[in-house]
Amino acid sequence: MIRLPRGTQDILPGDSEKWQYVEAQFIDLCRRFNYQEIRTPIFEHTELFQRGVGDTTDIVQKEMYTFNDRGDRSLTLRPESTASVVRAFVQNKLYGSANQPQKLFYNGPMFRYERPQQGRMRQFVQLGVEALGSKDPAIDAEVITLAMTFYQSLGLTSLKLVINSLGDKESREHHRKALVEHFNPHREELCADCQMRLDQNPLRVLDCKKDHDHPAMKSAPKILDYLTEEAKDYFDELKQYLDASHIKYDVDSNLVRGLDYYNHTAFEIMSDAPGFGAITTLSGGGRYNGLVEDLDGPETPGIGFALSVERLLMALEKEGITLPVNQGLDVYVVSLGEKAAIPAYRLTQELRQNGLKVDKDYLNRKMKAQFKDADRNQAQFVVILGDEEVENQQATVKEMETGAQEKVQFDKLVQYIQTKR
Template structure:
């Protein structure tokens, strides 16, 4: 049996890095008062068509749709926002006492695309959604949270790119200008862009195939079509970012790949040398109107998504991925009669109940082989049990870093190790 293309196993020795990242993400989310939400891995297909947008590459090309049963059709979630907003509506969180509702999620997403460095068919994503506020300050907070995450891991070579897509009035005016601009050269663009020009011309600017076409460089800027209200909103977001000391670059071509964005749109990129051609680490923006599309009351929202795989790549690239300590506290080295075996079993359980990370040999190895196993596991201490030790009710406790060995009553082994470990911390 083969591993499915575009997926990977996270094995012991590597999974600890994932746990480190997930723990850090949860800790920072708590500081910003975002609460965890967990949604199903699959949802009704219509949710993503309506929420993500039927003209997006995700819906048209990349969704993993499950086998249809009767009239129902389900899809493995390709992104997190639509599912979180669906849950927000389903569970009537818009009526919660604490507003805005600030949520975060961590979990797998699924996209049928060509696997490449940092991009997989099963990917893992952390994201936040703040629902219920249309204050520019919450936009800045969400961006600040994303930047704080990367900084907390020690990343330094980052660039924040930001844009405004404006409100519906601004977008309509920009849409008309885009159509007029691209129509004369439409026959030179890819088939996808020709289709987008009819249904969602803004997404032409996001095309990877035609990004070097001369018409892209001269396309009308959304910033020239912002009405006064949209311009004021964008200015206020930038004002708050300035107050937070967050540097940014305004890029009028940044549109993001999903249909639900309006007003603030942003990406965080790696500028580290050798990171690769795809530099985007995080993307997000405001999506006023999405809640209504999914059947809820008018509710503004903003959020972002961070790819865990790409975060790991960035940490490795900048050399700031910490060494994970996976050593155990104690290993029992035991050899002898049945009473020795029973004593080792009882002592192992007692040490684990005392909070120690402990293990023993289960392969019937001799003393020498068991000590080698203790070394491989980087055991801080070994407890040595033989017929003689058990008969006199004691064990030999060996400090594996110094080689010092002392006799300890069996009843005091766990307490002695706990005390020694505490002394080392102090």
């Protein structure tokens, strides 16, 4: 028997409806915030992620699914969507659109070669937004508000928002120098990755999973102590906008995120639900001024976030939240005898064409078995057709909850069901 690859999953009926529900809720919320959908390829040229995500990140160094195609071009299954969205923004000259900033959302599978664990897969689905073209901290607050509103609209209450500023270029240069001076005496005590990061991107040392308990981490210089006046003002304005929206947050100066392109605002939303597990992050994002230029576009600021659907569903489960997913049928058509077969099929299609959720028997089962199938499918009504019903052009309609039955003319059936629902 061929099994699915490690780190992937089959989403079966019964669960897929939950995915459809949260995706539909996200799309509706993005519409209300005036974000429009963008769809990018599942694979891109490898160079896009090397330049866009960063050569020093674990994603690029260890986690990408990369292969050469028949033309010997190096391609990579997308590990995240921001680089792809920015590439599309540049290639399609969306910066020239009269509609600015460009406010975009996406929904799709991502791929990273990680150690599979609960809520973390090698193929996973992300919902996310990107807002390109504005330096206003108000849009940072809007992006964070959209993410928080989405979780809260689904009923989650055990949420924790953590924010930080990674500063502007000058802030980061001063902080970088301080980090190198701080960690250099401990270089040999750090993991091989951190020793390399200390030369390439010292800020990434603070995000190390192996060395996070090292004493030097606790006393490391904080980026907030090196912010320029401009960067401080930006961060203060962001907090004022969040306060105005009554959104609670904690400031964590060690929050750096795992991608090289972030600057100024960085944030994560976590679950405090009991039993959620060691990895509490539900979503994260931040500002990436400079990324568009790195991908050969004009100077364009941007901010966005991505959330994991898998981890969202875990959080809902841990908080005991049941999504209002209706899996039942409106109508189940029971057919008895050869004369009823074609009329039953015709009525089934007619009911469906009028917006009703309908099914019928396709296994030639007896009446009792068909009614059991209607029960399994949580049908609200059963429409019964036998020889007599065909003869009189009347269906017997049974309301399953009350047991009430009524004869209804075929040409009145759609109206009758729609009125009774």
